[in-house]
Amino acid sequence: MGSKLAGLNRLLAVEADIDSEPAPISEATPTIDYTSPVEGSPVLIPISKIRRSPFQPRTFFNQEKIQKMADKFRQYRESGVRPKTVILVRPISGTDEYELVFGEQRKIAHEKAEYTDVLAFVDDTIKDEEARELALTENLLREDLNPIEKTEGILNFAAVRIGITPEEVKQLLDKAAYEKKRSLSNVTLTDRWQVLEEVFQELPGNITPESFRTNYLPLLNLPHDILSALHKGKIEYTKAKAIASIKEDEVRASLLKKAIQHNLSIREIREKVRELKATSDQSKHSIISTRFTNLGKQLKKSNALNHPDRCKEIEELLNRLEDLLDA
Numbered sequence: 001m002g003s004k005l006a007g008l009n010r011l012l013a014v015e016a017d018i019d020s021e022p023a024p025i026s027e028a029t030p031t032i033d034y035t036s037p038v039e040g041s042p043v044l045i046p047i048s049k050i051r052r053s054p055f056q057p058r059t060f061f062n063q064e065k066i067q068k069m070a071d072k073f074r075q076y077r078e079s080g081v082r083p084k085t086v087i088l089v090r091p092i093s094g095t096d097e098y099e100l101v102f103g104e105q106r107k108i109a110h111e112k113a114e115y116t117d118v119l120a121f122v123d124d125t126i127k128d129e130e131a132r133e134l135a136l137t138e139n140l141l142r143e144d145l146n147p148i149e150k151t152e153g154i155l156n157f158a159a160v161r162i163g164i165t166p167e168e169v170k171q172l173l174d175k176a177a178y179e180k181k182r183s184l185s186n187v188t189l190t191d192r193w194q195v196l197e198e199v200f201q202e203l204p205g206n207i208t209p210e211s212f213r214t215n216y217l218p219l220l221n222l223p224h225d226i227l228s229a230l231h232k233g234k235i236e237y238t239k240a241k242a243i244a245s246i247k248e249d250e251v252r253a254s255l256l257k258k259a260i261q262h263n264l265s266i267r268e269i270r271e272k273v274r275e276l277k278a279t280s281d282q283s284k285h286s287i288i289s290t291r292f293t294n295l296g297k298q299l300k301k302s303n304a305l306n307h308p309d310r311c312k313e314i315e316e317l318l319n320r321l322e323d324l325l326d327a
Contacts, residue, residue, distance in 0.1 A: 073113035
């Protein structure tokens with residue numbers, strides 16, 4: 001798998017950025033070699049024959065970035081040149097079609113720019129597990145990942161590499177943390193843990209298994225409506241996190257809807273969150289005061305004070321309330 005990841009890094013290097021010098025269209029090879037390795041030269045294939053990878057973890061992409069790329073590609077096409085951006089595909093057995101392994105945003109940008117074909121490395125040696133790992137790796141290398149996508153990407157990448165489920169990866173991390181507090185090391189001596197540590201060593205940044213457990217995994221506990229909006233690319237992470245601090249489901253859902261519909265700024269959202277929380281606190285105070293008043297009225301009408309045991313219990317409760325109020 002190491003050579004495949006090296007090939008993936010080469011694809012990233014080939015792209016450089018969308019402002020790099022394009023190549024004349026005539027320089028692109030218009031034929032397909034099914035045995036062309038990823039280490040070889042890219043070939044030109046029809047976009048209509050490229051199928052989406054079933055292993056692609058992302059369902060929503062940065063539309064602004066794609067549009068910027070498409071606009072630049074359109075300028076290239078109108079000038080008679082081709083972008084240097086390439087994708088990676090593998091042949092679909094028994095057909096003349098291809099499965100996209102790497103470069104979905106580039107493919108979409110080519111389509112938006114009205115290209116009918118795209119430069120691609122064709123590799124018929126990529127197996128399913130490698131395709132899944134490459135797709136996860138590509139997304140972890142993206143600069144536009146929000147913290148939720150990054151967390152899920154790392155979790156899934158580790159699960160694929162170790163050969164267990166994402167939930168089992170979480171359990172592995174929790175067990176290691178539990179044992180560390182008790183000066184034990186049963187989990188960290190296992191083969192699974194060794195593979196997990198290798199995964200984190202390969203990741204960009206200085207993320208360790210423990211920092212991932214404490215700083216990243218809790219993000220997946222955000223409310224469902226917030227996570228859904230993030231997955232669909234409807235709202236930025238910083239805005240979503242501010243809205244998530246509202247605990248009342250209906251109030252939070254209403255603000256989330258407004259923030260998306262009116263594209264509220266983070267400053268506007270934080271101000272509305274403060275207002276909503278203040279209103280909520282006032283409502284709670286009002287409710288508690290009303291309950292105290294009603295209890296006093298109810299106590300006068302009740303015959304509970306005529307029963308020694310119940311009267312004693314009420315008196316004890318009142319003493320506790322007075323202590324709380326005086327604290």
